[in-house]
Amino acid sequence: MTDDTDPEANLKQWKTAMQDEHDEAIANPDPSEDHRIxxxxxxxxxxxxxxxxxxxxxEETRREQVEDDDDPELLSCACGVRGMTPEEARQHVRAARDAA
Structure with a gap:
């Protein structure tokens, strides 16, 4: 018996499903959760x-900062939504406030 499934198609399908879940969690936050970015x-x-x-x-003799703290590329919410861009995070918080 051979496996006729296409691994690339399966991966693409999985990525699409995960992106859909991510978008849904951003747009429709649970109003009972704490939403803090x-x-x-x-x-x-x-x-x-x-x-x-x-x-x-x-023995440590000296410590110097090499880089400044950069603006983060990805943000999370205390409710559990992870990996949001700053625009997605703003959208998420706006939706949470609108739902309240």
């Missing part, structure tokens, strides 16, 4: 150490 950002630092031979340890 949030994200996680990272700031990069360069950290310098000196070796302490007596204690066989590395």
């Amino acid at each position: 949030e994200t996680v950002t990272q700031v990069t630092y360069r950290v310098y150490f000196e070796y302490d031979a007596a204690g066989d340890t590395l």
